[in-house]
Amino acid sequence: MIHPALAPYANLAVYTAMGLFTVTLVCFALYLAARTRPLSAAPTAAADTRTPVAAGRHPATDRLAVATGDSPPVTGGDDAPSDSRRARQIAAVALNLTYLGAACLLAAVVLRGITVMRPPNGNMYEFTIAASAAAATVYAALARSRHWEWLGAFVTGLILAALMAAVLLFYTGAAQLLPALQSYWLGIHVTIAICAVGFFTIAFPLSLLQLAQRRRNTRPTMAGHRLLAVVPDAETLERAAYGMNIVGFILWTFTLITGAIWAQEAWGAYWQWDPKEVWTFIVWIVFAAHLHGRATAGWQSKRATYIALAGYVAVVANFTLVNLSSTFAGMHNYSGM
Structure with missing residues (x-):
């Protein structure tokens, strides 16, 4: 009804x-x-009422470091932005x-x-x-x-x-919905995927900012230097993005599992090599590679970050290209997703 x-x-x-x-x-x-x-341009009255910040640190980084249990890293300098x-x-x-x-x-x-x-x-x-x-x-x-x-x-x-x-x-x-979609698995399977995408979406700009911060460290005169001085350092951003991707990956794993169970009930097999199934698995593989690379000694965190960005691109492609392009026509087409 x-x-x-x-x-x-x-x-x-x-x-x-x-x-x-x-x-x-x-x-x-x-x-x-x-x-x-710059700090010198901030109103002195506002600066006098605040707790002094150690030279080379800014409040955003300090608060994030306290929340994650890490020592606040040194960022900025004399040009550190004022709150x-x-x-x-x-x-x-x-x-x-x-x-x-x-x-x-x-x-x-x-x-x-x-x-x-x-x-x-x-x-x-x-x-x-x-x-x-x-x-x-x-x-x-x-x-x-x-x-x-x-x-x-x-x-x-x-x-x-x-x-x-x-x-x-x-x-x-x-x-x-069509009868094939009228199942309690719709609420379970798709809701878990939605939550996973929510966490991946937060991790995406964190990863982009991390790469920008690393580039800023090697090119202090690059455009956007003062904007990047507002955000935490690259290591703190990388840890935050890693945490978001861990939660998203766990939820995406359950997305795969519940999808396979629903497929078995609806189509009689856990796996049909449907384009939607394949792309969902590709997303899982990419983020698994990211987490493995991040935890592997000797791996550059920059490489792991690029893999994470590729994972989010795969999530977007899974939702848009696979759903809208006739090239990827499969058993999920009737769902509109």
Whole structure:
């Protein structure tokens, strides 16, 4: 049974979240701009009211190091950015908007589920909305507990892009699923995949920033030097991305397992070499290689980071190219995912 009267409210929640994340992205960008000013340019009154920071460190790195149990690494220098009162005010506004945006996306998922009276993850539109909600919720929790305001512009940018794709490219009206998809495994298998994508999405900008920080260390005059001075050092970013990828990999492993069990019930075999199955396995292999390389002595963390980035590209390809291209036509085509 479908309740069409609720469908407009689910869509309204998505549009509201898009508006909130647009403003949030601007606020986080303003926060980074406020933080990239030299220490000497910060208001002295605000600086006098804060606890002195040791030379060569900046607050974002110190807070993240405390949260992970590590000694705060030395970053910056005389040009280390200041956490002025204005920057803190902008960050507070951005974080509150992030919480509201995440709440709107969660509300959209719930309302969509009530509208169609099933788990709201049966097509590309619903998957994108739910994955965006997962990424927003994970980031909101981390931003609150670890003060990851410096990551906000990158995460909200990805979420906003995903929501625009969902509305403009993947939108599907509220409808019942085909009989083959009407299984309790839909709620288990796809929901686990959605949570995995949420963690992978947070790890992706962390890995990009890590590579940029390493390049900054070898080229101090490169463009974006002051912007990169705001974020933690490369080693701290690498550990954070590694933690996100570990959680995502564990969830993706359960995605593979539950998918195989559902395939056996639906098609009579655990594995059919369906393009969707193959690409899901490719994603698992790539992230397994990343985690193995990261834990192997003698491996450069830079190589492991490139593998992690390739894994996220494979996740996006698995969701877009495999679903939309006739080249990858297979047994999953009827699902819209």
